[in-house]
Every structure is written in C-alpha cells, then in structure tokens.
Amino acid sequence: MENNKFFPEIHGNFGFGCMRLPMKDGKVDYAEFCRMADAFVEAGFNYFDTAHGYIGGQSETAIRDCVSKRYDRSRFLLTDKLTDPYFSRQEDIRPFVLKQLELCGVSYFDFYLMHAQDHNNYKKFQRCRAYETAQELKREGLIRHVGISFHDKAEVLDRILTDHPEIEIVQIQFNYVDYEDASVESRKVYEVCEKHGKPVIVMEPVKGGSLVKLPPEADRILRELGGGSNASYAVRFAASFSKMAMVLSGMSDLEQMLDNIGAMKDFEPLTAKEMIAVQNVCAIFKGQNLIPCTSCRYCVDENQCPKGIRIPDIFAALNAHEAFHNWNTGFYYNSVLTGEEHGKASECIRCGKCERVCPQHLPIRELLGKAAAVFEQGA
Numbered sequence: 201m202e203n204n205k206f207f208p209e210i211h212g213n214f215g216f217g218c219m220r221l222p223m224k225d226g227k228v229d230y231a232e233f234c235r236m237a238d239a240f241v242e243a244g245f246n247y248f249d250t251a252h253g254y255i256g257g258q259s260e261t262a263i264r265d266c267v268s269k270r271y272d273r274s275r276f277l278l279t280d281k282l283t284d285p286y287f288s289r290q291e292d293i294r295p296f297v298l299k300q301l302e303l304c305g306v307s308y309f310d311f312y313l314m315h316a317q318d319h320n321n322y323k324k325f326q327r328c329r330a331y332e333t334a335q336e337l338k339r340e341g342l343i344r345h346v347g348i349s350f351h352d353k354a355e356v357l358d359r360i361l362t363d364h365p366e367i368e369i370v371q372i373q374f375n376y377v378d379y380e381d382a383s384v385e386s387r388k389v390y391e392v393c394e395k396h397g398k399p400v401i402v403m404e405p406v407k408g409g410s411l412v413k414l415p416p417e418a419d420r421i422l423r424e425l426g427g428g429s430n431a432s433y434a435v436r437f438a439a440s441f442s443k444m445a446m447v448l449s450g451m452s453d454l455e456q457m458l459d460n461i462g463a464m465k466d467f468e469p470l471t472a473k474e475m476i477a478v479q480n481v482c483a484i485f486k487g488q489n490l491i492p493c494t495s496c497r498y499c500v501d502e503n504q505c506p507k508g509i510r511i512p513d514i515f516a517a518l519n520a521h522e523a524f525h526n527w528n529t530g531f532y533y534n535s536v537l538t539g540e541e542h543g544k545a546s547e548c549i550r551c552g553k554c555e556r557v558c559p560q561h562l563p564i565r566e567l568l569g570k571a572a573a574v575f576e577q578g579a
Contacts, residue, residue, distance in 0.1 A: 201244040201465065206369075206399040206445040207345070209310070210277060213439055213446045214464035215247035216240050217403065219254045220450030221262060228255060228262040236457045237267050241275060243461045249401075249448050251281040251315055252300055264305035278306055281315035281349060282330055293333045297342060312343040313371060317360060318352035331364050345369060349403065354388035361396040369445060371401040375411060376437045376478050377485050378404075382495050383516035390441065399445035405438040406431050406449070415488070418481040425477055431456070432463035433470070437478055440469035488522065491515045491567060499554035499564065507543035511554060511564060514545050518571045546572035 204210035222232035237248075248267060250259045260280070267276055280300050287293050301307065312334055314325055325331065334346045347369035350357055361367060370393050378384040393400050406412055411434040414422070422430055431449075439447045447464070451457045470478065495512040499505060545568040554564045 204445055210446060211244050211246045212464065213444065213467060214245050214435075214460065215249055215279075215401070215446045215448040216245070217448035217450040218248060218250045218259045218263060220452055221255060221259065222452050223255075228258050230262065230266055232453060233262055233266045234270065235454050236451060237270070239454060239457050239461065241271065243465050245461075245464075246275060247277045247279070247310075247446060249279045250304070252283055252286055252296075252303075260300060260303040264303060268305035273306065277310040278304060279311035279313060280304065280309050281313045282325075282334070283315040284321045284324065287328060287330075290328045290330070290333055293328065293330060294337065297337060301342065308341060309343050311345045311347060311369065312337070313346075313369075314348040317348045317350050317356075319356045322356070322360060326363075331366070335366065347371065347401075349401075350389065354385050354392045357389055357392045358395070361392065361398065365396070367398060369401060370398045371403055371448075373404045374400070374402045374438050375405050375407050375434055376482050377407055377411065379482070381516060381520065383513055383520060390443070394443050398443070400441075400443050401445055402438040402447040405447050406434045414481065415484055418484040421477050421480050421484075425474060427474070428463055429459050431459055433474060433478055435460060435463050436467070436470050437475075439464070439467060440475075488519075491519055491562065493519075493562060498557045505543075505554060506551060507547045507549060509543040509545065509548060509568065511568070514571050515567065518567070518574060521574055544572065544576060545569070546576050548572075 201212045204213060216237070222229040222236070224232075248263060250263055252260060254260070255262070263278065267278075282293065282296070286296050297312070301309065314330055314334070317325070331346075334343060337343045338346055345368045347367055348360065349371035350360075351373065357370070361370070372386065372389050372393070373384060374386045374390060378386040380387055390400060412429075412431045414430055419430065422433055425433075427433075428436075435447050435449060438444065449456075449460050451460065493512055493515040495516070497512055499511045500509070505511065548565060548568045550565050552565065555562070558564060
C-alpha cells in the first residue's frame with residue numbers, strides 16, 4: 201500500500217471514523233472494536249478519527265483502551281477536535297486538549313481539527329483565538345497538523361480559508377447525493393478547497409448508511425455492475441477526486457470494516473461506467489423529492505422575500521429530510537439560517553409574493569409551514 205500523497209505518514213486513503221462504533225447494551229463493544237481495529241491495522245491502514253462528544257463521550261476512551269493501549273504509537277495516527285460546547289474562552293482550550301490527550305491515552309495528536317465550523321461558531325472560534333491557540337500547541341509538539349471540519353456553504357469556507365491560510369487540511373461532507381445538493385453544496389465546498397490548495401478528508405461518504413440501503417430500482421443498477429457492495433461504490437466515488445486525502449467511514453461491525461477494506465486496500469477510482477451508474481442512482485434519489493423546486497430563485501432574487509427567507513435552500517433541506525430522515529438534514533436546515541438577515545420558515549408572513557413568481561406554481565406558503573413543523577419543533 202502506498203503512503204498518502206498529501207501526508208506520507210498516512211497509509212493509504214481510508215480512515216476509521218469513530219463517531220459510530222459497535223455497541224452492546226449502550227456501551228461500546230470493546231471486543232468487536234478490537235477486532236475491527238486489528239483488521240484495519242493489519243490491512244495497512246493507520247488513521248483513526250474521534251471527537252470528545254462522540255458516542256456520549258465513549259469514543260475517546262474506547263480508542264484509548266482498544267487502540268492506544270494495544271498498539272505502539274508509531275503504528276497509528278489519531279485525529280481529535282475542538283468542539284464548540286467545551287470551551288467558552290481562550291484559556292479553556294489548552295486544558296481541554298490536555299484532557300483529550302489523557303482520555304485517548306496519547307501524548308500528541310497527529311491531526312487536530314476546529315470542529316464543525318459554520319458561520320455561527322466560527323465567530324466564537326475567532327473571538328477565543330482558537331486557531332492561534334492550536335498553532336501554539338502545534339509548536340509545542342502536542343499537535344502535528346491543524347485543520348478544520350466543516351458544515352456550511354461554500355462562501356463560508358472560502359472566508360475561513362482566506363482568514364486562516366495556515367489550515368493544513370479540511371474535512372467535509374461529500375457523497376454522490378450531496379454533490380449537487382443546494383443545502384449541502386458538496387461540489388462547491390470541494391472546489392473552494394481546490395482553490396485554496398487544501399487536501400480534503402471526506403466524512404459521510406455513505407450518508408449515514410442511506411447509500412447502503414438503496415431503493416430497489418437504485419439497488420438493481422449497482423448490482424448489475426457485478427462488482428462491489430453499495431457502500432463500496434459510495435466510498436470509491438468520494439475517493440475518486442484528486443484533492444481527496446482520505447475517506448473516513450464510521451463502521452458498526454467487522455463485516456462493514458472488511459467490506460470497506462476490500463474497496464480501499466487496492467483503491468481504483470470509479471470507471472466511466474460505474475460513474476454513470478452512480479449518477480443514475482442519484483437521479484432516483486432525487487426523484488423521491490416531494491418538492492419539484494428548480495432553485496431558479498425568482499422567489500428570493502427577483503422578488504426579494506420581505507423576511508429574507510431562503511426558500512429554495514429550505515426546500516432542499518426538506519427534500520433531504522424526506523429522502524434520508526437523518527440528523528444531517530436538520531443541521532443543514534440550520535445552515536440556511538445565516539443570522540438575522542435570513543428568516544426561518546416559521547417567519548413567513550404569507551404575503552404570497554413568492555407564489556406569484558414561481559414558475560413551478562408551488563404552494564410555497566404551505567410548504568414553508570411544513571418545513572417549520574419538521575425542523576423547528578423544540579428549537
């Protein structure tokens with residue numbers, strides 16, 4: 201297996217994401233996790249990814265007990281993250297990182313990411329000088345590489361990378377369904393990374409498992425290729441782009457681990473035939489959308505919604521919710537709301553201006569009410 205083209209210390213281009221791990225009675229199943237870690241390392245891979253809040257705080261200690269205590273430090277790389285709820289001021293950051301190192305059972309992190317950056321929490325990270333503090337910790341040897349994980353629109357990432365050219369790597373959500381999705385903007389976000397010359401780590405390549413259990417028609421398209429599993433096509437799609445340093449996969453059992461190893465140990469990009477098949481699968485997913493919005497943006501650009509509601513983006517998030525029903529859809533609804541200048545779906549004043557200019561003749565007011573009911577309950 202070749203070393204990574206961006207970071208030679210990384211073996212291959214496949215990483216073990218530890219946000220999802222095998223569970224038993226509400227606890228991480230250490231025996232299964234050890235078997236998975238062993239298979240991963242024995243296949244030649246070495247990159248593990250965690251964060252303090254994963255699995256209710258169990259991920260870091262599981263890595264300590266199943267990886268750090270069982271392998272020489274030279275045999276694995278470990279990434280951890282600075283997450284918004286765990287600090288309030290700059291002075292909190294160093295003690296938090298030291299605590300994470302202790303929980304993981306290591307003396308340094310190979311990569312340390314500013315976690316889940318978006319237009320809201322980026323302001324806090326700036327105010328608390330989190331990026332500068334991470335660089336101080338790097339100079340002290342507690343961190344070897346500093347990067348970010350990102351959940352927002354491309355324009356926000358462009359601003360962050362312009363502000364902080366010292367960022368070494370960017371972790372983004374990227375899969376074939378989100379590639380052209382208006383609420384996630386995977387392609388546009390990736391292109392911002394290209395613009396700034398930043399290697400990319402992929403998270404959610406199988407969209408939380410949604411690209412494993414496909415609709416029958418979509419499943420049949422991939423089966424007719426006569427190749428790998430549904431997951432393997434999704435992982436290979438994400439890895440097929442030139443700036444991809446690595447694809448992370450969160451796995452819940454040894455079978456999933458072995459399937460991913462089979463796809464990535466001797467990695468080959470998708471062929472032209474496979475890429476067409478994946479595009480056809482994506483079209484089937486898109487066909488599940490209940491709102492035939494074309495994102496022409498007449499309702500916001502030409503008519504200027506009085507409340508600044510990003511109607512097409514909210515509809516994209518609602519469509520994603522209907523198709524996938526996972527936590528990310530709510531997250532990307534929140535990413536649509538970029539502060540006071542952009543209203544929530546519930547703030548619609550029902551003036552009807554948007555409906556009068558909609559080429560698709562959509563009942564926009566009714567659909568905004570549905571979006572509010574889906575995404576804003578309990579908010």
